[in-house]
Amino acid sequence: MKILANDGISKSGIIALEDAGFEVITTKVAQEQVANYINTNDVAVLLVRSATKVRKDIIDACPGLKIIGRGGVGMDNIDVEYAREKGIHVINTPASSSDSVAELVFAHLFTGVRFLHDANRNMPLEGDTNFEALKKAYANGIELRGKTLGIIGFGRIGRSVARVALGLGMRVIASDKFVGEAAIRVDFYNGQFINVDIVTEPIEQILKEADFITLHVPAQEGGYVIGKPEFETMKNGVGIVNASRGGVIDEVALIEALDSKKVAFAGLDVFENEPTPAIQVLMHPNVSLTPHIGAATLEAQDRIGTELAEQIASLLKT
Numbered sequence: 001m002k003i004l005a006n007d008g009i010s011k012s013g014i015i016a017l018e019d020a021g022f023e024v025i026t027t028k029v030a031q032e033q034v035a036n037y038i039n040t041n042d043v044a045v046l047l048v049r050s051a052t053k054v055r056k057d058i059i060d061a062c063p064g065l066k067i068i069g070r071g072g073v074g075m076d077n078i079d080v081e082y083a084r085e086k087g088i089h090v091i092n093t094p095a096s097s098s099d100s101v102a103e104l105v106f107a108h109l110f111t112g113v114r115f116l117h118d119a120n121r122n123m124p125l126e127g128d129t130n131f132e133a134l135k136k137a138y139a140n141g142i143e144l145r146g147k148t149l150g151i152i153g154f155g156r157i158g159r160s161v162a163r164v165a166l167g168l169g170m171r172v173i174a175s176d177k178f179v180g181e182a183a184i185r186v187d188f189y190n191g192q193f194i195n196v197d198i199v200t201e202p203i204e205q206i207l208k209e210a211d212f213i214t215l216h217v218p219a220q221e222g223g224y225v226i227g228k229p230e231f232e233t234m235k236n237g238v239g240i241v242n243a244s245r246g247g248v249i250d251e252v253a254l255i256e257a258l259d260s261k262k263v264a265f266a267g268l269d270v271f272e273n274e275p276t277p278a279i280q281v282l283m284h285p286n287v288s289l290t291p292h293i294g295a296a297t298l299e300a301q302d303r304i305g306t307e308l309a310e311q312i313a314s315l316l317k318t
C-alpha cells in the first residue's frame with residue numbers, strides 16, 4: 001500500500017511505515033497535481049503538514065484514498081468533516097510538537113528582551129565606523145525572571161509554555177475559553193518535579209496584568225482574539241508572541257501598537273498571510289520572525305512520524 005508524504009516525513013517515520021509494510025513516497029507533488037498523482041499511483045494514504053491543502057476537490061477526485069494524515073495539530077488545511085463523511089479517516093498528532101512550539105516561544109521572548117534581532121544585525125566589524133553598533137544602545141535588556149507571562153489558550157502547548165515559564169521563575173497567568181483549571185507538572189532534569197495548579201482567568205485580566213502575552217488557541221472562526229480593543233487594554237511595553245495561527249492577531253492593529261510603543265516587541269511564527277507575510281510585518285524593527293517552524297525540531301518530527309505510522313498501521317491492519 002502506498003503513502004504519499006507530500007510535505008515530508010522524518011526518517012524514523014519512514015522506517016516505521018516501511019517496517020509496517022507500506023511504501024512511502026516523499027516526492028513533493030504540486031498542489032494542483034496532487035489528485036492526479038494519488039489516482040495514477042494508487043496512493044491510499046496522503047500525509048501532509050500545513051502546506052498541502054486537502055479540500056473537497058481532492059477528496060472528491062480520489063475515491064481510493066483511505067487516510068488523510070496531518071503531521072502536527074491544526075487541521076485548517078483539510079476539509080475534515082467532508083472527508084469523514086466520505087469514509088476517509090482523518091488523523092493528526094496533537095501532542096507531538098507541544099514542547100518544541102513552547103521552546104520556540106521562549107526563543108522569541110529571549111530575542112525580544114535581549115534584542116537578539118538587533119544584535120544580529122549590529123555586530124561591529126573590524127575598522128567599523130558604525131558607531132551605533134559599537135555603542136550597543138539597543139541592548140537595554142530586561143530579565144524574564146519575576147515577570148508575568150499571560151498565556152491565552154491553555155491546552156497542550158499553553159501548558160508546556162507554563163512549565164518552562166515556571167522553571168524560569170516567571171509568574172504565570174492563563175486564560176482559556178473552555179479550561180477552568182489545570183495542573184501543571186514541572187519536571188526538572190535531575191528527576192525532581194513540582195506540581196502547580198493554575199486557575200484560568202478572564203482574558204481581560206491577562207491583558208491588564210501580563211508583561212508578556214503568548215497565544216496558543218486554534219484558528220478562530222469568530223474574528224481576532226487580539227485586535228485593536230485588546231491592545232488598548234494591555235500594559236505599556238508588553239511583549240507578544242504568536243506561535244498558534246495567523247488570523248488570531250490583527251496584524252494591522254499589531255503594527256499600530258508597535259509603532260506607538262504600546263507593544264515593545266512581537267515574536268511571530270505564524271501570519272495572516274502565509275508563506276509570505278505582509279511587508280509591514282516583515283520589515284518592522286521590533287518584530288522577531290520565524291516562518292511557521294514551531295514543530296521543526298528533530299524530536300517533534302520524529303514523534304510526528306512514528307505516531308502517524310502507528311495510527312496508520314492500526315487503521316489499515318485488516
Ligand code: NAD
Pocket residue numbers: 072073074094097098101152153154155156157158175176177178179216217218219220225243244245269270292293294295296
Ligand atoms: P489544544 O487544543 O490543546 O489547546 C488549545 C486551547 O485553546 C484549548 O484549551 C481551547 O479551549 C482554547 N481556546 C480555543 N479558543 C479560545 C479562545 N478564543 N480564547 C481562549 N482559549 C481558547 O491545542 P494545542 O496543541 O495547544 O495547539 C494550539 C494551537 O497551536 C493549534 O491549534 C495550532 O494552530 C498551533 N500550533 C502551531 C504550531 C507551529 O508550528 N507554530 C505547531 C503546533 C500547533
